[in-house]
Amino acid sequence: MKLLDKVAIITGSGNGIGREIAKAFAKEGAKVVVSDYIAEAGIETTKMINEAGLEAIFVQADVAKEEDIENLIAATVEKYGTVDILVNNAGISGGLADLNDISIEDWDQVMAVNLRAPFLASKIAFREMSKKGQGNIINIGSMASLAAGRGGLPYTVSKHGVLGFTRQLSFMLGSRGIRVNAILPGPIDTDMIKRVLAIPEHPVCMKIGASPAGRAGQPEEIAKLAVFLASEDSAFIHGAAYEVDGGYTIF
Numbered sequence: 001m002k003l004l005d006k007v008a009i010i011t012g013s014g015n016g017i018g019r020e021i022a023k024a025f026a027k028e029g030a031k032v033v034v035s036d037y038i039a040e041a042g043i044e045t046t047k048m049i050n051e052a053g054l055e056a057i058f059v060q061a062d063v064a065k066e067e068d069i070e071n072l073i074a075a076t077v078e079k080y081g082t083v084d085i086l087v088n089n090a091g092i093s094g095g096l097a098d099l100n101d102i103s104i105e106d107w108d109q110v111m112a113v114n115l116r117a118p119f120l121a122s123k124i125a126f127r128e129m130s131k132k133g134q135g136n137i138i139n140i141g142s143m144a145s146l147a148a149g150r151g152g153l154p155y156t157v158s159k160h161g162v163l164g165f166t167r168q169l170s171f172m173l174g175s176r177g178i179r180v181n182a183i184l185p186g187p188i189d190t191d192m193i194k195r196v197l198a199i200p201e202h203p204v205c206m207k208i209g210a211s212p213a214g215r216a217g218q219p220e221e222i223a224k225l226a227v228f229l230a231s232e233d234s235a236f237i238h239g240a241a242y243e244v245d246g247g248y249t250i251f
């Protein structure tokens with residue numbers, strides 16, 4: 001098993017990509033902390049893992065709230081003694097509003113969940129990781145980390161920020177035994193993309209069929225890379241950002 005006894009927190013793992021990462025980590029022997037702001041969703045993921053005879057607990061946390069992130073890390077340490085792996089997965093797409101119509105509240109909410117939360121969670125988890133001189137942080141960016149027209153303005157800015165955050169944090173923490181990498185998913189078959197595809201004028205709709213893969217991805221296809229990045233198989237990989245997008249970003 002690639003992650004035996006590693007303690008892994010996955011934010012936003014009540015659904016979609018986060019849920020599949022949580023399940024995949026548990027299968028590889030990790031002690032998984034499922035977290036989401038929707039309790040029923042997170043409890044459901046945890047149940048799935050526990051019913052497979054694997055280790056997981058649920059801790060409710062809204063990553064837009066600093067006190068919830070503090071509590072998430074504290075509850076993890078109380079239960080499992082440490083934090084080895086942090087996956088900053090929770091994210092929201094925000095709207096596609098034109099410049100005039102983007103409210104400060106909408107802008108701030110997307111930034112709080114998509115960009116500030118990875119910073120805060122990494123900062124607080126680092127306290128634990130630095131005690132052992134080892135740790136692993138995986139940030140879930142997006143094809144909107146690299147290109148425009150894949151989301152609204154706040155989303156695109158936040159996900160470009162996730163890429164910069166990944167690189168700079170990797171630069172800062174690599175010598176202290178902590179690897180930081182990013183996964184940049186293309187359109188993945190989750191509730192988020194279903195909501196996006198329901199907007200007919202959204203550019204994602206126009207291009208999925210024309211991409212090399214010609215289809216949306218499955219969340220399990222992101223989870224496989226997350227396992228690789230969290231494990232020693234990727235020991236020489238620092239500050240990288242992998243597009244898992246069916247070729248969606250190359251054109």
Ligand SMILES: NC(=O)c1ccc[n+]([C@@H]2O[C@H](COP(=O)([O-])OP(=O)(O)OC[C@H]3O[C@@H](n4cnc5c(N)ncnc54)[C@H](O)[C@@H]3O)[C@@H](O)[C@H]2O)c1
Binds near residue numbers: 011013041090142193
């Ligand atoms: N699905 C895609 O096509 C796609 C593409 C590129 C990037 N991503 C990124 O992947 C990540 C996961 O997306 P997904 O498709 O699984 O989305 P999803 O909407 O299916 O699931 C997101 C989960 O995060 C939780 N969440 C949302 N806001 C939260 C908050 N404030 N605190 C805690 N939990 C919160 C939700 O309750 C949900 O369980 C996001 O960062 C998203 O931006 C997704």
